[in-house]
Amino acid sequence: MFTKININEHTSPPSGVGDIKAMILAAGLGTRLKPFTDQHPKALALINGKSLLQRNIEYLQQFGIYDVGVNVHHFAGQIIDAININKGWGSKITISDESDEVLETGGGLKKAAPFLNDNENFILINVDVLTDLNLGEMMDAHLKENPLATLATTQRKTSRYFLFNDNDELCGWRNTETGAERISRNSETFYQRAFSGIHIISSRIFQEMGQQGKFSMVDAYLEAAKTKTIKSFDHSASKFIDVGKPESIIKAEAIFE
Numbered sequence: 001m002f003t004k005i006n007i008n009e010h011t012s013p014p015s016g017v018g019d020i021k022a023m024i025l026a027a028g029l030g031t032r033l034k035p036f037t038d039q040h041p042k043a044l045a046l047i048n049g050k051s052l053l054q055r056n057i058e059y060l061q062q063f064g065i066y067d068v069g070v071n072v073h074h075f076a077g078q079i080i081d082a083i084n085i086n087k088g089w090g091s092k093i094t095i096s097d098e099s100d101e102v103l104e105t106g107g108g109l110k111k112a113a114p115f116l117n118d119n120e121n122f123i124l125i126n127v128d129v130l131t132d133l134n135l136g137e138m139m140d141a142h143l144k145e146n147p148l149a150t151l152a153t154t155q156r157k158t159s160r161y162f163l164f165n166d167n168d169e170l171c172g173w174r175n176t177e178t179g180a181e182r183i184s185r186n187s188e189t190f191y192q193r194a195f196s197g198i199h200i201i202s203s204r205i206f207q208e209m210g211q212q213g214k215f216s217m218v219d220a221y222l223e224a225a226k227t228k229t230i231k232s233f234d235h236s237a238s239k240f241i242d243v244g245k246p247e248s249i250i251k252a253e254a255i256f257e
Contacts, residue, residue: 126197
């Protein structure tokens, strides 16, 4: 179900990635942010007085993106109320309602296909990441190569990595803690990159997503990578933080005013 949220009309948006849509994934349970998420959605966690949701909506506005979808599940009403009260923070917001069942990243994106697939490309971003990544540069790289998707990555240390070849093409996934590994295409050398939860995706993705119901974008990408090109965009020089734990809020407040 999609519900349009009434907002103030914006004027003269800045030049950026073009007149495209974006979706913010905000339906997750946010278990790592307990106890805050026992009573609230993680999307409304505050960083220096602004919620993660507001910050990402305003981040997208920096690149001229004012047409935004937001999926909701955990305390969905609180998110919808915040959007209504703040008139979308100046953006046009469309709600993708997952109140009945949270569909994870892949299922949530597929449910939002009616909102997104009228554009050649769109932006997908996790609500709990903050960055100053230049989306205009990332879009330029995406349009030059025209892959199925371009994934923002860095060389930071984590436990789960996407694996890319010499051409920055997605080849697999690895968990360095458990030793689990999934390879979609062979390569003499694999380069580990930490995924930032920011994607530029061609609407062709919806033709490739054979999965139904609840599933992860990791699964969708690893299946598609067997025959399609998915690229990495390294933004290691950018500010970036995953606001997944209470202690990361303190770190985020030191980075983002």
